[in-house]
Amino acid sequence: MTTISPAILISMFSRIAETMAADKDRLCALDGVIGDADHGIAMDLGFGAVRDALAAIDPSATDPTAVFNMAAKSFLNAVGASSGPLYATALMRAGAAVKGKTVLDQGDFVAAFQAMAKGIQDRGKAEVGEKTMIDAWVPAAEAAGTAQSEGKPLTEVLDAALVAAEQGAEATKQMIAAKGRSSRLGERSLGHMDPGAASAVTVIRAIREGIVSA
Numbered sequence: 001m002t003t004i005s006p007a008i009l010i011s012m013f014s015r016i017a018e019t020m021a022a023d024k025d026r027l028c029a030l031d032g033v034i035g036d037a038d039h040g041i042a043m044d045l046g047f048g049a050v051r052d053a054l055a056a057i058d059p060s061a062t063d064p065t066a067v068f069n070m071a072a073k074s075f076l077n078a079v080g081a082s083s084g085p086l087y088a089t090a091l092m093r094a095g096a097a098v099k100g101k102t103v104l105d106q107g108d109f110v111a112a113f114q115a116m117a118k119g120i121q122d123r124g125k126a127e128v129g130e131k132t133m134i135d136a137w138v139p140a141a142e143a144a145g146t147a148q149s150e151g152k153p154l155t156e157v158l159d160a161a162l163v164a165a166e167q168g169a170e171a172t173k174q175m176i177a178a179k180g181r182s183s184r185l186g187e188r189s190l191g192h193m194d195p196g197a198a199s200a201v202t203v204i205r206a207i208r209e210g211i212v213s214a
Contacts, residue, residue, distance in 0.1 A: 004104040004211065007059035009067045012210030017051035019206035020044050020199070027202070031195040034177065039195040042081045043202075049078035063102050068095030068112070083196065086120050086133070093119030106154045109211070110144050113161065117141035128168075131175040133196030139164035140204055158208035165204045169197035 020043050027040030053074035054067065072091035076084050097115035098108050117137040121127075126134040143164035147157040172194040 002105065004064070004109050004214070005059065006057075006062045006064055006067050006103075008211070008214040009064055009104075010054045010057065010059055011214060012207060013047065013054055013067075013071055014051045015210035015213075016203055016206040017044075017047040019202055019209070020047045023199070023202045027195050027199050030193055030198050033192045035195060038081065039083065039199060042079045042083050043199045046075040046079040046084065046087060047203075049074045064098045064104050064108075064112075065095040065101070068092070068098070082124075083133075083199075086123050089123040090116035090119040106157070107148065109154065110148045110157060113144055113207070114141040129175060131172045131177040131194045131197075133194065133200040135172050135175070135194065136165040136168040136197040136200035136204070139168040140200070155212050158204075158211060162201070162204050162208050165197075165201045169193055169201045172197045 020040075024040035024044040027043060028037050029040075031037050031039035050071045053070055057067070057070065068091050072088040072095065075091065076088035078084070079087070093115040094112040097111045098104055101108055104112070117134075117140065120137050121134050124132060124134065126132045128135055128138050140161040144157050144161040147160040152160070170193065173191055175194075176190060177194070
């Protein structure tokens with residue numbers, strides 16, 4: 001596959017929604033240990049709203065930036081929790097990164113992916129090691145950039161991103177939360193995976209599946 005059209009992006013978001021719905025209960029259980037047990041619900045609502053909004057778009061009459069912007073608006077309107085502004089910012093940044101493109105090549109898509117991670121980090125003002133979704137998103141973006149610079153095909157770029165995200169999420173078990181509600185637990189947050197990092201892996205896995213299967 002040499003190009004990623006708006007139709008493929010719309011299909012990708014549908015895959016994210018489907019995957020998130022299947023993972024909702026696990027994410028809520030993770031959040032129940034160190035949060036308020038609603039993270040899976042919020043992510044399911046958000047990406048479900050994105051899927052529904054994009055289903056009304058004519059892929060042949062839009063562009064990638066418009067798809068990302070519609071996704072951002074829909075997610076934010078559906079999710080009032082902290083993940084709403086974070087993912088809305090991520091998706092807006094992705095749209096800005098590919099502005100003016102009618103279809104995306106591999107480099108464009110990797111740039112959009114990295115822009116998502118940067119948007120989440122900028123909006124959340126978090127750093128790696130603070131037990132947040134950043135612990136999955138930043139390593140994933142870095143791994144994608146490295147694989148891209150090595151000339152690997154997009155499938156391998158996204159494979160590398162997913163592996164890095166999985167490792168980053170797993171590492172949050174050994175961290176003491178420094179952000180959000182879970183930070184109030186102090187050392188009691190040790191031993192538990194951050195639900196935001198876990199859902200980031202779910203999103204990144206679905207992105208990979210949506211693009212690779214296109």
